[in-house]
Amino acid sequence: MSSLALINEFLGQPPNASSHGYQIDHILEFCHWFMGALFLGWSAFFVFVLIRFRRGRHPVADHRGVRSGISTHLEFSVVLIEAVLLLGFAIPLWAKRVNQFPPGKEALLVHVIGQQFNWNFHLPGPDGQFGRRDVSLVSNSNPIGLDSNDPAGKDDIVTLGELHVPVERPVIIELSSKDVIHDFFLPDMRIAADAIPGSLIPMWFTPIKTGTYEVICGQLCGLGHYGMKGTLAVDTPADYQAWLKERAELAGGAQSAPPAPSPTPGG
Ligand SMILES: [Cu+2]
Structure with missing residues (x-):
């Protein structure tokens, strides 16, 4: 060894x-x-x-010193x-x-949003543009408050607890939190940073090995902290494309389905 x-x-x-x-x-x-x-x-x-x-x-200490x-x-x-x-x-x-961050074009940009006690991942989808997010739109069915009227957000991919990235491509993460301070920690990637409400924290890494890795919260953030885990799947480029396609189909299916009943304001 x-x-x-x-x-x-x-x-x-x-x-x-x-x-x-x-x-x-x-x-x-x-x-x-x-x-x-x-x-x-x-x-x-x-x-x-x-x-x-x-x-x-x-027997007697002297004052001469060393x-x-x-x-x-x-x-x-x-x-x-x-x-x-x-x-x-x-x-x-x-x-x-x-x-020294990798150039934006080369890298995959992901928004990571922590909340008690989960990690939300937001990817821009095929158009490469993130949809608008608004805190007033946050609900159980819309955990990151994505604006469904924004065309850039139509193809966005939002996942709970599971992030896929292709191998050998730099990933830039923009980290934030909805409630308290969390810590986005990828032990296998040797990176961690605090997610602080009201701040966007950039961090980056380049995965070099395919596999499934653990995402954990590295900051005691409440009673459910121990369960604040997720997975990071590092895919081959082909597997990653297949996953993107699968998510896009899922998103398309959700759009054609009747909208979920939403609570009326003030009701
Ligand atoms: Cu946490």
């Missing part, structure tokens, strides 16, 4: 399935080995000090390694992940 697989096992992390995930894994791995070395080093130093300055040998420069050198090396971690790994990774 490689040391990286060992750390993943130790942290209970699933194998990485995104293009940037190995960078996260490597920094986690490095930090754990570094902290392990610090722990052993400082523990050994502690034991050494207990013995070296025991009462039997130094003469050797060894602790200064040790402290300096720790600061140096931490500076390398921060400047060499953490800041470049952050800059790449947070400031």
